[in-house]
Amino acid sequence: MPDEVLPDEALFTAVMNPASRADPYPLYARLRERPVARQHDGSYVVSTHAAIRALLFDPRLSSEDLPPFKRPPTGNPIRDWILNPIRSRIATAHRPLIFRDPPDHDSLRAAVMREFTIPRVQGLRPRIAREVDALLDACRGRGRVCLVEDLSYPLPVSVICELLGVPESDEPRFQSWATQLATALEPDARHDVETRRRTVAAFDAISDYMRGLIREKRRRPVGDMLSGLATLRPNGLKPMSDFDLIATAILLLVAGHETTVNLITNAMLALLRHPKELERLRADPERAPRLIEEVLRYEPPVHFRTRKALGAITLAGETIPKGAPIILLFAAANRDPARFDDPDRFDPDRPDIEHFGFGGGLHYCVGAPLARIEAEIALVALSRRLVAPRLMQDPPPYRPGASLRGPEQLAIGIDGIA
Amino acid sequence: MTPEPAGIVVVGASLAGLRGAEALRRGGYDGPLTLVGAEPHRPYDRPPLSKHVLAGALEADATRLPELTSLRARWRLGSAAVALDRAARTVRLADGSVLAYDKLLVATGAQARPWPAETGGDLAGIHTLRGRDDARTLRTALVAGPRHVLIVGAGLIGCEAASCLRDLGLPVTLADPHPAPLANSFGTFVGGVIAGCLRDAGAVFRPGTQVKAFEGDAAGRVVRARLADGSALEADLVIAALGAVRATGWLRRADLMADPGGLTCDAACRARAADGTACPDIYAAGDVARWPIPLYEGRLVCVEHWGNAVEQASHAARNMLAGPGDQRPYTHLPAFWSSQFGINIKLVGLTAGADSVAVVQGSRASRRFLAVYGQAGRSIAALSFDQARWLPAYAGAILAGAAFPPILDATDQPRIERADPGFSPSRASASAPRPVEVFHA
Amino acid sequence: MKSVGRAGALRVVVDLNRCQGYAQCCYVAPDDFALRGHEILFYDPAPAAARRGTIERAVQACPVRAISLQAAPDDGEAP
Numbered sequence: 001m002p003d004e005v006l007p008d009e010a011l012f013t014a015v016m017n018p019a020s021r022a023d024p025y026p027l028y029a030r031l032r033e034r035p036v037a038r039q040h041d042g043s044y045v046v047s048t049h050a051a052i053r054a055l056l057f058d059p060r061l062s063s064e065d066l067p068p069f070k071r072p073p074t075g076n077p078i079r080d081w082i083l084n085p086i087r088s089r090i091a092t093a094h095r096p097l098i099f100r101d102p103p104d105h106d107s108l109r110a111a112v113m114r115e116f117t118i119p120r121v122q123g124l125r126p127r128i129a130r131e132v133d134a135l136l137d138a139c140r141g142r143g144r145v146c147l148v149e150d151l152s153y154p155l156p157v158s159v160i161c162e163l164l165g166v167p168e169s170d171e172p173r174f175q176s177w178a179t180q181l182a183t184a185l186e187p188d189a190r191h192d193v194e195t196r197r198r199t200v201a202a203f204d205a206i207s208d209y210m211r212g213l214i215r216e217k218r219r220r221p222v223g224d225m226l227s228g229l230a231t232l233r234p235n236g237l238k239p240m241s242d243f244d245l246i247a248t249a250i251l252l253l254v255a256g257h258e259t260t261v262n263l264i265t266n267a268m269l270a271l272l273r274h275p276k277e278l279e280r281l282r283a284d285p286e287r288a289p290r291l292i293e294e295v296l297r298y299e300p301p302v303h304f305r306t307r308k309a310l311g312a313i314t315l316a317g318e319t320i321p322k323g324a325p326i327i328l329l330f331a332a333a334n335r336d337p338a339r340f341d342d343p344d345r346f347d348p349d350r351p352d353i354e355h356f357g358f359g360g361g362l363h364y365c366v367g368a369p370l371a372r373i374e375a376e377i378a379l380v381a382l383s384r385r386l387v388a389p390r391l392m393q394d395p396p397p398y399r400p401g402a403s404l405r406g407p408e409q410l411a412i413g414i415d416g417i418a
Numbered sequence: 419m420t421p422e423p424a425g426i427v428v429v430g431a432s433l434a435g436l437r438g439a440e441a442l443r444r445g446g447y448d449g450p451l452t453l454v455g456a457e458p459h460r461p462y463d464r465p466p467l468s469k470h471v472l473a474g475a476l477e478a479d480a481t482r483l484p485e486l487t488s489l490r491a492r493w494r495l496g497s498a499a500v501a502l503d504r505a506a507r508t509v510r511l512a513d514g515s516v517l518a519y520d521k522l523l524v525a526t527g528a529q530a531r532p533w534p535a536e537t538g539g540d541l542a543g544i545h546t547l548r549g550r551d552d553a554r555t556l557r558t559a560l561v562a563g564p565r566h567v568l569i570v571g572a573g574l575i576g577c578e579a580a581s582c583l584r585d586l587g588l589p590v591t592l593a594d595p596h597p598a599p600l601a602n603s604f605g606t607f608v609g610g611v612i613a614g615c616l617r618d619a620g621a622v623f624r625p626g627t628q629v630k631a632f633e634g635d636a637a638g639r640v641v642r643a644r645l646a647d648g649s650a651l652e653a654d655l656v657i658a659a660l661g662a663v664r665a666t667g668w669l670r671r672a673d674l675m676a677d678p679g680g681l682t683c684d685a686a687c688r689a690r691a692a693d694g695t696a697c698p699d700i701y702a703a704g705d706v707a708r709w710p711i712p713l714y715e716g717r718l719v720c721v722e723h724w725g726n727a728v729e730q731a732s733h734a735a736r737n738m739l740a741g742p743g744d745q746r747p748y749t750h751l752p753a754f755w756s757s758q759f760g761i762n763i764k765l766v767g768l769t770a771g772a773d774s775v776a777v778v779q780g781s782r783a784s785r786r787f788l789a790v791y792g793q794a795g796r797s798i799a800a801l802s803f804d805q806a807r808w809l810p811a812y813a814g815a816i817l818a819g820a821a822f823p824p825i826l827d828a829t830d831q832p833r834i835e836r837a838d839p840g841f842s843p844s845r846a847s848a849s850a851p852r853p854v855e856v857f858h859a
Numbered sequence: 860m861k862s863v864g865r866a867g868a869l870r871v872v873v874d875l876n877r878c879q880g881y882a883q884c885c886y887v888a889p890d891d892f893a894l895r896g897h898e899i900l901f902y903d904p905a906p907a908a909a910r911r912g913t914i915e916r917a918v919q920a921c922p923v924r925a926i927s928l929q930a931a932p933d934d935g936e937a938p
Contacts, residue, residue, distance in 0.1 A: 465875070470901060475901070476904070480903070480904050480905040481904050481905075482870055482904070482905065483870065484869075484870035484927050484928060484929030485870070486927055486929065486930075725874070728874075753876045755875045757895075757896075757899040760895065761897075761899075762896065762897065762898040762899045764876070806878075806879055806880060806898055807880075
């Protein structure tokens with residue numbers, strides 16, 4: 001970013017600017033000067049640890065802030081005036097659980113958690129280890145690893161497909177849909193008609209696919225999570241509707257890998273920038289858990305999420321009016337000097353890394369346990385198998401998203417694969 | 419040669435004593451440190467005793483507390499402090515030995531209030547539940563398969579025990595003089611929910627019941643309880659869950675403001691002498707301490723909660739190491755948890771003196787709800803039944819002295835109706851001058 | 860999960876005021892931590908010494924840092 005003086009109301013606009021992607025942290029520091037800062041568009045950016053902690057547990061914060069799922073015009077009046085509005089209404093009524101409030105949210109989440117069982121998650125370990133080894137084996141004979149396409153991206157896709165029960169042969173299709181749908185989580189993607197058109201197309205395609213897959217799982221349930229969700233008849237609870245089931249499946253797919261891509265890539269970037277830590281991990285894989293928690297603080301995969309105020313909320317001397325959009329800037333809170341000593345230092349040995357890398361409160365990341373396992377196995381393998389790894393480009397190029405922030409590519413020069 | 423300094427003596431080797439000692443070391447104190455404990459055990463955690471230990475899921479000796487700092491301490495366990503000589507700066511122990519101190523941290527906690535011997539308290543089969551040995555003895559008695567268990571006192575310990583015993587399939591009657599269980603802690607409006615849990619679990623709750631005495635057989639074993647109305651209840655095992663008395667007997671002749679209601683402290687956790695002056699070298703923390711709580715107009719309270727033991731001990735330790743001009747007042751928002759009948763119960767604040775209660779999220783019928791207690795239009799406490807995720811927001815509202823009810827326009831919020839919390843009249847009048855209030859966990 | 864509280868065991872305590880039932884410890888160390896009902900955490904306060912690595916993972920994974928594990932063997936003389 002050019003070192004210009006920005007008014008406080010424009011700071012978040014600057015965060016959204018792709019030019020800020022490689023290092024948004026100076027802007028975050030400026031934002032923290034006013035823990036609850038009103039922006040030009042009437043939204044409020046919340047950026048300190050204490051303020052975010054207070055809001056995460058505040059029942060006046062709604063997650064039902066997803067704007068109506070508006071389809072761009074097709075020119076066909078039946079589509080534009082009848083079919084599409086109906087589909088939009090259905091999609092809005094059956095938003096995935098990250099866009100739902102209690103009590104609906106709670107029953108959806110409970111259904112997912114019943115299927116996201118400990119044995120099912122732990123049982124993925126061997127598969128993840130095999131997959132990581134295979135992906136690294138494929139890099140043999142090359143002078144560099146392109147981490148995102150060689151490992152960070154394909155690993156979570158295959159893991160989430162395995163967990164859900166999506167046939168391996170369909171994985172490539174999933175990748176492109178998921179990438180497109182992930183862009184819809186960025187606030188500015190809602191305005192561009194072409195982006196919206198592509199997102200709607202991906203949504204329709206993946207919905208149709210899921211509908212078919214769920215039908216198949218109902219007919220022949222197997223051990224996977226989708227079979228479990230599709231046949232779930234919990235005692236005393238109404239079963240999930242098909243619309244909710246499809247929305248949930250899509251959410252798990254998208255959230256299950258777009259974020260993990262960033263976690264693995266950001267972690268490796270931090271390690272390459274701090275070679276001593278990479279060396280220590282190589283010598284002692286037991287350091288991986290604390291290393292991953294520090295990455296979740298220092299370079300989290302999701303930088304912010306938006307909410308809406310259901311009532312007026314007074315916090316840190318500012319009153320957020322009813323209905324105002326609220327941006328919870330997790331990544332700024334993670335670097336709050338009021339909470340963490342020397343917050344801009346990467347230090348896995350911090351005594352209490354209470355970060356918002358997985359959010360917090362009601363909507364705490366469902367997939368956190370799985371993300372931790374994937375990151376751990378991947379990082380330990382990378383530390384052991386990459387021979388003389390070095391960063392080829394620093395900073396690396398970033399994907400455009402400001403919320404799901406991570407490198408587009410991470411080129412690592414190597415002398416070989418061990 | 420200068421004599422070796424006496425150093426700091428911590429009397430009481432439970433949670434508060436341990437965390438206080440750790441805080442002293444963390445705060446840089448490098449001198450001699452002695453911990454005195456009445457029980458022969460290193461510090462252990464009490465909350466699991468009335469839950470998982472009774473249920474048989476944990477052995478009584480499994481709950482030893484981690485020591486989170488290197489203490490380099492002398493341990494004097496198994497010999498209670500019996501006297502304090504402030505002039506000589508010494509503590510005498512039950513085994514006759516005498517310990518000198520430069521500074522003293524009183525963390526002797528509390529003891530279960532026993533059933534009086536003259537009305538049958540000496541009979542075999544009558545138990546209290548406070549320490550690890552109590553829990554072990556009671557657990558052994560439960561395994562033997564009693565035919566009629568009577569729990570006297572439907573406070574938190576009584577209700578937790580009832581929950582465990584029903585899980586074990588034992589027949590349980592819970593008797594209490596109040597109209598609902600947990601009436602002292604939560605009032606009858608919320609206590610009614612637990613009454614429903616007791617019923618569903620197959621326990622018999624006897625409200626408005628005064629046990630007058632226990633009667634035994636020829637062998638001196640309890641066989642029945644005699645009630646105030648003259649009737650009798652069969653019982654071959656009794657748990658007397660009557661609350662606790664502060665362990666201050668050893669301070670009787672120390673000329674301090676100490677009685678079975680606690681040891682009175684000033685805002686900085688310094689013990690007060692009988693003339694009201696604060697002793698610069700004697701501090702108190704945990705269940706035994708009776709202190710002015712700033713959040714509630716500085717009235718004197720004993721807070722018998724796990725969280726208070728941890729926080730107050732750390733605070734007292736901090737002040738022990740600070741100079742006389744740097745004594746910071748202890749500010750604390752009381753908080754505790756209980757688990758019973760499969761429900762996680764959490765409370766922040768003090769309910770005493772509440773004139774209203776409102777369910778602000780969820781419903782009593784679903785047994786998942788958040789209730790707020792109000793006094794004179796101000797929010798003073800918040801209670802969660804399996805809704806702990808929202809509790810920090812309400813804790814914030816209480817700290818901020820928010821109007822009652824706080825946090826309107828919330829998600830999953832019913833139409834808010836204020837109700838009478840249903841505290842017994844003596845307790846509801848918190849404004850009336852009383853020597854002490856005690857809050858149990 | 861049945862602890863024997865034997866000598867040499869690890870010592871663990873969870874601040875259940877802080878605990879919010881996120882269950883991250885249960886995924887990491889299912890033999891030592893379990894969620895009962897909606898949000899009651901049951902844990903083994905004295906896991907076998909060999910489980911130190913696993914318990915440390917649980918400590919790290921807790922979003923509210925409610926789990927404490929004694930780092931080193933006891934010091935200070937016993938009576």
